[in-house]
Amino acid sequence: MAFKSIFTVVTDEALAKSTLDHAATVAAGCDAHLDAVCFGVDRTQTGYYYAGANAMVLQETLTRANNDASSLAAAARAQLGNSECRWAVEDGVAQLADIGRHVAARARFADLVVLPKPYGTNRGAELEPVLEGALFEGQVPVLVVPDDVDPPEHPKRIVIGWNESAEALRAVRAAMPFLVGAEAVHVVVIDPPQHGPNRSDPGGLLSQYLSRHGVKAEIDVLSKTLPRVADVMHRHVRDVDADMVVMGAYGHSRFREAILGGATRNMLEHVEVTTFMAH
Template sequence: MDFKTLLCVMTDADVSVPSLSQAMALAEAHDAHLDVLALGVDRSQTGYFYGGADALLMQEMLKRAHDEAEEIRKTAEAKLSNSGLRWACDIGVAQIADLGRHVASRARFSDLVILPKPYGKNCGTELEPTIEAALFEGQAPVLMVPESVAPMTTPKTVCLAWNESAEALVAARAALPFLKMAETVHVIVVDPPSHGPNRSDPGGLLSQYLARHGVNVQVDVLSKTQPRVSDVLLRHATDTDADLMVMGAYGHSRFREAILGGATRNMLEHAPLPVFLAH
């Protein structure tokens, strides 16, 4: 499979520009069609109004979201107009509680969704549910793009987090176009179970599967020398000078990760490199 339909959801004219640049670079590299959704979000409430609320207040909030969507559309079209790419740009307005439906309806028919890092300075509350909607309701892989990273088209070194889970396998399969282009793919196994079915060859079956697709694979078995698995993964990505991290998303429930933390949440917060996620 190749990436032939890309989706970039923009909910902020400034924060989303790096992800749009990344999406444009991938569209050119893969000869893909790029869809852009300029989405104005009403962040002021949770999908309903208390009894007796003035209808003018609702109208004003939705008008503000629509104006924001128009501003985002103009920003996107200014970058796309002379790019030579095949693209389309639609606008939409959503209350934050209904955000998932709008994102998922477009993500379902996309090969890859390119989105900005959801946590950090100037990041709105809508960015996290946008990623979750693409992964869960849209059933599409997501490429999370940090703000300070230059657009990536052909990764030389990829780190693939492997823990035998269904999510990790889905991510590995979905990321094959990137993995086949890379010079080296490091399959990272952190503290493999001593009594598991693959204890004598952790990551071996995945490496065999990838190698048959022409991927140059190297298995790296690491000890959990830091409190969080995500810290071990990020340190190894730095040590190998990786261009891309591939991992399964939300092996635990989203609620558990929101309260107690988890590899996905921590990676989305701290990753300095693009992260390819699938669930």
């Protein structure tokens, strides 16, 4: 299936230009339509702050969020007016605790969501629920693009993080339009189980599946020589000079990843190339 409907979310003026540039580049490369939603985020916490707030305070927070949304939407329309893709922009207001639901309601009718890196310095708290809303409730793959990286219209070298999970397989299937057009695809298996059903040929069935789609895939079996799986992945991405990573997202619960860490969060905290994720 081709990507014909691309979706992105803008909540931060500092990230607006790069986010829209990246989404427009992907949309133009796929000959797709880009839908952008600009949210003014009400960052107050209803359960704690509103209990003693008066009407003037409540109205002030909503007015500020509405002004932010209008300003972001005006800037987005001006920027996308010079792009090469078909596009539409709308704006709205969402509370921080509820923004994921609003994102999911729109993302579920897209083929792909393009978002900025959610973690790092000067990142708003809303970026994580925006990503999770698209992945979980929206059930749509997400392309995470670092601010200083230009997403490739047609990736040439792709690394697949493969652990035989349902999330990883769904990511591979969803990324097939990119995989088919790539010059080389590296299926990375890190410390495969010694007693699993595929112990003698880790990644073999996936390689066969990909080859029948015309994907030029090779298997890279790696040892976990660094403290985290994400560290091994990042090093291998640099070694093969990949311009995209394809991986499953949140094989563990979001709560466990938030508290204890996990491959998804670790990858996103230090992402260096465009990363395609699905849950």
